[in-house]
């Protein structure tokens with residue numbers, strides 16, 4: 001059954017939203033003001049599939065990737081840049097207003113830079129025993145075969161070829177694979193997950209492929225298969241050898257932008273705690289001027305950060321510790337040691353740690369977030385504890401998606 005709808009606005013996941021009888025109906029790839037024809041999506045009464053745009057928005061543009069709207073990687077390539085950027089910033093403004101948080105929201109900073117420096121590809125055996133290597137389809141677990149992705153940093157060139165080549169022999173083991181590929185100073189760093197125990201002949205095949213594709217390192221479930229060159233990244237004046245699978249900001253420009261905003265907001269602090277520090281994109285830059293204590297639950301990341309800090313001349317002391325901050329947040333007596341705290345939790349936010357920060361006397365707290373909803377919850381806790389939210393800067397690292405990062409400063 002074909003239905004006609006008019007789109008009211010774009011929702012927080014990038015879908016067009018039509019209001020029908022007071023209910024929101026979500027239509028991917030539709031834009032505000034458009035009149036469209038849609039079909040039902042079985043099992044999803046509030047969703048529709050776009051069949052045809054009858055009256056197009058003047059802001060509609062042609063997507064630049066042939067896989068767009070099939071591949072689930074990008075939600076938005078069909079919207080004029082200024083409108084898209086305003087929508088991203090407005091998501092932050094609206095979420096803060098809903099949580100009754102006052103504070104100026106700065107203009108959105110674009111941080112796509114040269115593109116994504118890490119991808120995770122999926123390899124599956126499709127029908128008729130045909131191998132598929134690519135991203136999952138929009139709204140399903142089907143793998144869309146990909147041989148080209150225009151949003152990648154040129155430093156990832158060769159990544160798709162390497163993934164196809166590694167998947168070919170491995171898929172014979174019979175399990176679906178996830179292949180994470182990261183651009184490093186030494187070349188591509190590849191970690192393959194999903195295959196079971198491998199016979200020595202298969203390890204030899206993988207090593208040969210790693211040589212052939214000039215990979216910096218190949219690991220399976222984090223275990224070394226072959227290292228040709230250490231997979232390092234440069235952070236400030238330091239070089240960090242990446243542990244397989246540790247968190248990394250999606251683009252080089254994203255990391256540099258977030259780190260610059262963090263450094264600016266802590267510029268007078270002499271001793272800083274960096275909570276949820278990862279491999280140290282903030283710590284290793286902050287340590288140019290301040291002593292830093294860094295905490296993260298990922299022991300590999302913390303060890304890599306400590307090693308990089310210790311072997312970089314000219315940095316102030318950095319002390320990195322593996323600690324689960326959900327179970328064991330830094331408490332007010334420990335927080336007395338610092339004159340600024342930075343916290344950059346995963347998507348679920350840091351509610352437990354925020355409560356302890358709210359009970360502390362730290363003069364400056366800088367929050368970095370990849371989820372505006374959990375940020376708003378944690379910011380509310382800080383404000384209720386007596387902090388004033390001074391600035392919120394949205395950062396667009398995941399261009400073409402609905403994801404948004406932000407950096408905010410709180411003082412007391």
Ligand SMILES: C[S@@+](CC[C@H](N)C(=O)[O-])C[C@H]1O[C@@H](n2cnc3c(N)ncnc32)[C@H](O)[C@@H]1O
Nearest residue numbers: 247276277278296297298324325326344345346
């Ligand atoms: C958004 S990343 C930020 C990392 C780093 N600040 C960066 O910019 O690369 C979130 C970090 O939180 C860490 N993490 C996740 N759960 C944690 C927990 N319960 N306790 C401490 N760290 C945690 C992850 O290992 C990851 O490094």
